[in-house]
Amino acid sequence: MDWAVIFTNSNTYLACFTLALVFYTALLAREARKTRELQISPIVVVSIEPARYQTFATLVIENTGFGVAREIEISFDPDITIKRENIGDIVKLSSLTITKIPLLKPKQSLSISIGRFNNISPSCSVVSISCRDSLGKKHTYSNRIDISVYDDMSKLGVDALEGIEKELKKFSQDLKNVMSGFKRLRVDVFNNVDRKRENEELERNWRNSEGP
Known part of the structure; x- marks a missing residue:
């Protein structure tokens, strides 16, 4: 058995293993650095x-x-x-x-x-x-x-939106005119006396329609 050859081969295998370990460690360190940078990097x-x-x-x-x-x-x-x-x-x-x-x-x-x-x-x-x-x-x-x-x-919806805007402007202007007194609202007041008079008028018309 040639111990010199065995010793030489062992050193060669050890050197290859060491290089592989160094490369793998460097790769892990680079990936860890990338991960850390990603964790603090804004996009x-x-x-x-x-x-x-x-x-x-x-x-x-x-x-x-x-x-x-x-x-x-x-x-x-x-x-x-x-x-x-x-x-x-x-x-x-x-x-x-x-x-x-x-x-x-x-x-x-x-x-x-x-x-x-x-x-x-x-x-x-x-x-x-x-x-x-x-x-x-x-x-x-x-x-x-x-x-x-x-x-x-x-x-899409341009006409509808413009229509809404116009209606809102018109409503706002009408409300402003009413509040300022420029336009007056016509209000019909209907109370109990008016209601009684209307009922009597309806009854009279109904009797007249029946005849003698």
């Missing part, structure tokens, strides 16, 4: 979705990750503009305070109504989001917003 998503009334749009900002998102900043390319019907001016979405959020907890979302879909332009934009996790590490994300997919949906 911020921005979208424009239909509100309860489908003709209106809502800007939704949500942290879908497992970590807290801090110092959130949101920008749009190109910037999205909104025409405000009541005022008549145009507002840029990037100018809203909701595009700069100090903190968003895991699974927390914020939303704000931004008006009708047909008052928003352009229909497509790329939104960029930057934030920091609990350790101060910066994270950047981006996604595409395309509200043209809601074109058909946003047309």
Whole structure:
């Protein structure tokens, strides 16, 4: 038996086993680091979705990750503009305070109504989001917003909503006129004396109709 050969082979097997153990340990450490990073990493998503009334749009900002998102900043390319019907001016979405959020907890979302879909332009934009996790590490994300997919949906119920708005305005104006005395309500007062007189008149007419 050649002990020198056996000793050499043993050292070779031990070296291979040691290398394999080192590789496996490094792999476990890397996976553990990824898991830890995932547990503290925020994932911020921005979208424009239909509100309860489908003709209106809502800007939704949500942290879908497992970590807290801090110092959130949101920008749009190109910037999205909104025409405000009541005022008549145009507002840029990037100018809203909701595009700069100090903190968003895991699974927390914020939303704000931004008006009708047909008052928003352009229909497509790329939104960029930057934030920091609990350790101060910066994270950047981006996604595409395309509200043209809601074109058909946003047309549903437009006439009904406009009709409701007109009726409410008319009712409000009529009520204001009545309260201010501009219009008067016609009220017929019917008391017991009037009721008795009416019954006597009906009985008299009934007797006359029967004849002698």
